[in-house]
Amino acid sequence: MTREYFLKTPIEEEVVRKLRVGDTIYIDGLVITARDAAHKRAIDYYEAKKEVPVKFYGNVLYHCGPLVKKIDEKWEIVSAGPTTSTRMEYIEPRFIEIFRPRIIVGKGGMGEDTTSALHKYGAIYAAYPGGVGVLAARSIKKILGVEWLDLGIPEALWVLEVENFGPLTVAIDAHKNNLYLNIRESSYEKLKDITSI
Amino acid sequence: MKKKIIELIIELYRVAETKLPDDVISALRSAYEKESNRLAKSILSAILKNIELSEELNKPMCQDTGVPTFYLEVGEKFPIKHELRELIMEATRLATAKVPLRPNAVDPFTGNNTGDNTGRFIPYIHWDFVEGNNLKITLLPKGGGSENTVQLRMISPGLGLEGVKHAVIEAIYDAGGKPCPPVIVGIGIGGGSDIALSLAKKAILRPITERHRDRLVAKFESELLDYLNRLGIGPMGLGGDTTVLGVNIEYAHRHPASMPIGIVTQCWAARRASVTIDSRGNTRWISHREVDLYD
Structure with missing residues (x-):
């Protein structure tokens, strides 16, 4: 049976600890985008004791480089689906340890190191269908700010207020269950059945 | 004629980014019908809903509007040939602001994003020379x-x-x-x-x-x-x-x-668009059954 949850940021650790892979969630509140370059700069700033201009703690980190348009000096989000999360795998465990986002939203899944970090710090990874950019943009109610635009529009930190952001699928829970790794294992068995080289 | 070609290429970008070709939409619909996995079915349903919204709202279906590659078939009697490269560059700059497209051309050495989807070898153009007086332009904007x-x-x-x-x-x-x-x-x-x-x-x-x-x-x-x-x-x-x-x-x-x-x-967002234009400026769409012109 599918379990559905409606969450509002900031989200407590005990709330996400209750979630299991396969659950569906919808989010209201604060979502901050960050891709490769922003992850790296955030960690560099932290280590150099420089201030990071946004607060991830208890909020949602979204692997996304939005398509935006500037109309009369005001930004508008046109399309904002997720980007491939594995590009951040090498840096995500450290990012989680320092900044403690409660939910990471992306696509394509993440590896074992991130799965362990999510377990250790009480957070989850939720999947949004890749390419579904217009639908995602509809749940963005307001752009609260943008930082680090010098990294380029896709790589900047976009601070967004969302309403009913979902359906998101819990794909890695806080108990080391990783839906992607399960599927990969069974696909590998099928691969061996199909070809013999 | 040059102005007409620039406008046609901007339109090619808009059509490619907001409307999937008919064959891809049918394949996604039939995949949705046949899918037996509950989660897979809900993902396919979100994809189909997004395709509808993209076309209806005239917004690029995916935020990654891709890196553009062009395939040209230039008829020997078509009046414009070597200037086509500059027309494609100009149309790409204009389309970036108009469609809009996400700026996706980054210098690998400096990390600098040109901001308008043009750059060294970008958009990339494949040239083919054929008989006749038509120019066929195919655009393939492919995501990262x-x-x-x-x-x-x-x-x-x-x-x-x-x-x-x-x-x-x-x-x-x-x-x-x-x-x-x-x-x-x-x-x-x-x-x-x-x-x-x-x-x-x-x-x-x-x-x-x-x-x-x-x-x-x-x-x-x-x-x-x-x-x-x-x-x-x-x-x-x-x-x-x-x-x-x-x-x-x-x-x-x-x-x-x-x-x-x-x-x-x-990816499922298999965006491509193809059009021909003859030496008199008449156009015919190939990848899409019907295209509502937009200004």
Whole structure:
């Protein structure tokens, strides 16, 4: 049976600890985008004791480089689906340890190191269908700010207020269950059945 | 005429980014109908809803509007030839602001984004010269996620078609959920390494409802499609019956000692648009049944 949850940021650790892979969630509140370059700069700033201009703690980190348009000096989000999360795998465990986002939203899944970090710090990874950019943009109610635009529009930190952001699928829970790794294992068995080289 | 071509190319960008070709939409609808996995079905339903919204609101379906590649077939009697490169550059700059497109051209040394989708070799143009007085322009704006899972394999020719089959299945297994499945797989077999990859990319321009005209190749396409969907990777790598929507193969003759295989993954948002214009300026759309002109 599918379990559905409606969450509002900031989200407590005990709330996400209750979630299991396969659950569906919808989010209201604060979502901050960050891709490769922003992850790296955030960690560099932290280590150099420089201030990071946004607060991830208890909020949602979204692997996304939005398509935006500037109309009369005001930004508008046109399309904002997720980007491939594995590009951040090498840096995500450290990012989680320092900044403690409660939910990471992306696509394509993440590896074992991130799965362990999510377990250790009480957070989850939720999947949004890749390419579904217009639908995602509809749940963005307001752009609260943008930082680090010098990294380029896709790589900047976009601070967004969302309403009913979902359906998101819990794909890695806080108990080391990783839906992607399960599927990969069974696909590998099928691969061996199909070809013999 | 030059102004007309620039406007047509901007329109090509808009159509490609907001309307999927008919064959891709039908394949996604039928995948949704047939899918037995609950989660996979809900992902396919979100994809179909997004396609509708994109067309209705005239907004790019995916925030990654891709890196543009053009395929030109220039008729010998078509009045404009070498200036086409500059017209494509100019139309790309204008389309970036108008459609809009996400700026996706980054200098690999400095990390600087040009901001308008033009740059060194970008947009890339494939030139073909043909008889007649028409110009055919095909635009393939391809996203980064599905480009990152492309593979070139140089296998021992002795492994034959079984080796090709193995290479393709392993490449799609390696790709997992990363290229936004259900994907279209373009395969280039033979030639040298560059030819195999170039043919593989060209293969995804063919509608997935059309099989290769050579019966042997057509049969291999259908077999691979069946094998790949047995992997169970499913939409977005979260499991399900639909991993691949179509397999298109192109081939070239090869060196006796080489069997290059280019394997190109194309996300479900398989955006492409094709139009012809004759020397009088009359246009005809090829990839899309009907296009409502927009200004």
